[in-house]
Amino acid sequence: MSLEVKPTTRLIDVLRDDLGLTGTKEGCGKGDCGACTVLLDGIAVNSCLVLAVQADKKEVTTVEGLGSPDELHPLQEAFLRNGAVQCGYCTPGVLLSAKTLLDRNPKPTREQIAVAISGNLCRCTGYKQIIDAVADVAQVIGAERAAN
Amino acid sequence: MFPDFEYLKPRNLKEALQPLGELGERCRLLAGGTALLVDVRDGHVSPELLVDIGELDVLRFIKVDGEIMRVGAATTLMEIEESPLLQKEASFLVAAASSVGGPQIRNRATIGGNLLYASPGADMAPPLLALGATLRLVSLKGERQVPIEEFFVGPRRTICRADELLTEVSFPIGKAGRGAFIKLGLRNAMAISVGSVAVYLEIDPSTSIVQEARISLGALAPTPIRIKTLEDMLRGERASAPLIKEVAEAAKRQVHPRSSSIRSSPEYRKAVAGALVQKALEQAILSD
Ligand SMILES: Cc1cc2nc3c(=O)[nH]c(=O)nc-3n(C[C@H](O)[C@H](O)[C@H](O)COP(=O)(O)OP(=O)(O)OC[C@H]3O[C@@H](n4cnc5c(N)ncnc54)[C@H](O)[C@@H]3O)c2cc1C
Ligand code: FES
Numbered sequence: 001m002s003l004e005v006k007p008t009t010r011l012i013d014v015l016r017d018d019l020g021l022t023g024t025k026e027g028c029g030k031g032d033c034g035a036c037t038v039l040l041d042g043i044a045v046n047s048c049l050v051l052a053v054q055a056d057k058k059e060v061t062t063v064e065g066l067g068s069p070d071e072l073h074p075l076q077e078a079f080l081r082n083g084a085v086q087c088g089y090c091t092p093g094v095l096l097s098a099k100t101l102l103d104r105n106p107k108p109t110r111e112q113i114a115v116a117i118s119g120n121l122c123r124c125t126g127y128k129q130i131i132d133a134v135a136d137v138a139q140v141i142g143a144e145r146a147a148n
Numbered sequence: 149m150f151p152d153f154e155y156l157k158p159r160n161l162k163e164a165l166q167p168l169g170e171l172g173e174r175c176r177l178l179a180g181g182t183a184l185l186v187d188v189r190d191g192h193v194s195p196e197l198l199v200d201i202g203e204l205d206v207l208r209f210i211k212v213d214g215e216i217m218r219v220g221a222a223t224t225l226m227e228i229e230e231s232p233l234l235q236k237e238a239s240f241l242v243a244a245a246s247s248v249g250g251p252q253i254r255n256r257a258t259i260g261g262n263l264l265y266a267s268p269g270a271d272m273a274p275p276l277l278a279l280g281a282t283l284r285l286v287s288l289k290g291e292r293q294v295p296i297e298e299f300f301v302g303p304r305r306t307i308c309r310a311d312e313l314l315t316e317v318s319f320p321i322g323k324a325g326r327g328a329f330i331k332l333g334l335r336n337a338m339a340i341s342v343g344s345v346a347v348y349l350e351i352d353p354s355t356s357i358v359q360e361a362r363i364s365l366g367a368l369a370p371t372p373i374r375i376k377t378l379e380d381m382l383r384g385e386r387a388s389a390p391l392i393k394e395v396a397e398a399a400k401r402q403v404h405p406r407s408s409s410i411r412s413s414p415e416y417r418k419a420v421a422g423a424l425v426q427k428a429l430e431q432a433i434l435s436d
């Protein structure tokens with residue numbers, strides 16, 4: 001996909017305003033909350049602190065790329081199963097932080113999960129349900145690997 | 149949307165240095181952007197041009213050159229955290245890198261940006277001070293090597309000129325030294341440091357005599373600082389619990405009594421300095 005952007009446009013602005021991908025949320029706008037987390041070439045970044053031009057020729061993954069309402073990503077299913085979504089504002093960002101963790105480390109410890117989501121502020125859940133959910137998927141993936 | 153600026157992605161070092169030389173302060177280097185873009189957003193700085201050095205390969209490396217470790221200025225804190233080479237040679241530098249922000253910040257933030265932003269609590273500074281690091285500053289006019297001790301001059305101020313660019317951070321390795329980094333607030337990833345300490349010790353294994361000692365503090369003075377009086381107390385002495393206590397007591401007296409740039413009370417900062425120095429020395433001496 002190609003778009004022309006101004007140098008001052010943030011990645012989050014292009015995603016939400018130009019592409020209508022409003023799954024990515026803006027909280028603080030300055031790197032503190034992680035609501036705007038997306039993956040840039042597979043790596044978690046705060047899209048409020050990345051210029052749109054800096055994503056040139058790179059792959060951007062937003063929550064829209066994870067799963068659809070009909071076909072949820074295993075992480076999304078686990079979040080629902082574990083009550084890890086309350087208001088939901090932090091959820092897209094948390095899902096992407098969890099995805100990049102599992103892509104690199106399919107069997108993380110709870111401690112590693114906590115570190116992976118430490119840049120994502122959640123005011124509702126107290127994080128336990130989120131960690132449960134990610135651990136849940138990690139086990140599923142682990143079991144699948146063991147089966148193969 | 150940010151306030152107005154132009155954007156340049158240089159293909160090499162010279163293309164980055166050119167606008168710096170011409171525009172001076174009106175031009176800013178953009179490395180990870182985790183400090184600069186927040187400042188631009190809040191109107192603290194209003195550059196006309198951002199020069200994006202974040203992906204310049206000549207500034208992104210971690211390598212050993214004889215007895216010297218060299219880290220490129222645009223190396224990210226995550227790359228530092230995940231480097232087996234640094235884990236082996238300077239694990240307390242790695243610990244400091246992993247203590248910064250959350251993963252999203254560490255994936256972008258660079259070691260150079262951390263030093264140049266020069267916050268009193270810049271987390272890469274204490275370990276680099278303790279490692280006796282050297283900084284290489286380059287401009288169109290030439291280059292200079294600066295010991296990191298001379299680098300910081302005040303909160304958010306360094307000796308780096310507006311036309312200069314930090315290219316690499318280097319430090320000696322191979323002396324079988326032991327290091328430790330401790331930061332208060334480590335458990336809470338997004339909290340700004342209230343105090344941190346790094347120690348580097350070389351101890352003779354047969355006699356337990358401390359041969360070299362370097363101790364530095366972060367966030368407890370207007371700049372990250374090395375505290376040579378504490379180092380002198382250790383050098384030439386046998387590492388022992390009473391000596392550690394003595395040095396920790398002395399650390400309290402080294403903390404600036406007042407400084408408007410720092411958030412906490414002097415009493416609290418003294419207590420923090422003492423406790424941090426004690427813990428870090430214990431960790432460095434008792435490790436392995
Ligand atoms: C949520 C959050 C949490 C944070 N937590 C911490 C923390 O725990 N500890 C900590 O120390 N910091 C923290 N920071 C501050 C900041 O992220 C770090 O200091 C980071 O290392 C800055 O690096 P950067 O590459 O992003 O710098 P940038 O923002 O790109 O640049 C910072 C400054 O340095 C200059 N600069 C960058 N590279 C060079 C170079 N090679 N030569 C010359 N000038 C250069 C820039 O022009 C700019 O003025 C945090 C920031 C945020 C937003
Ligand atoms: S909106 Fe980007 S980190 Fe809060």
Ligand code: FES
Nearest residue numbers: 086087122123124
């Ligand atoms: S569910 Fe509400 S902020 Fe996380």
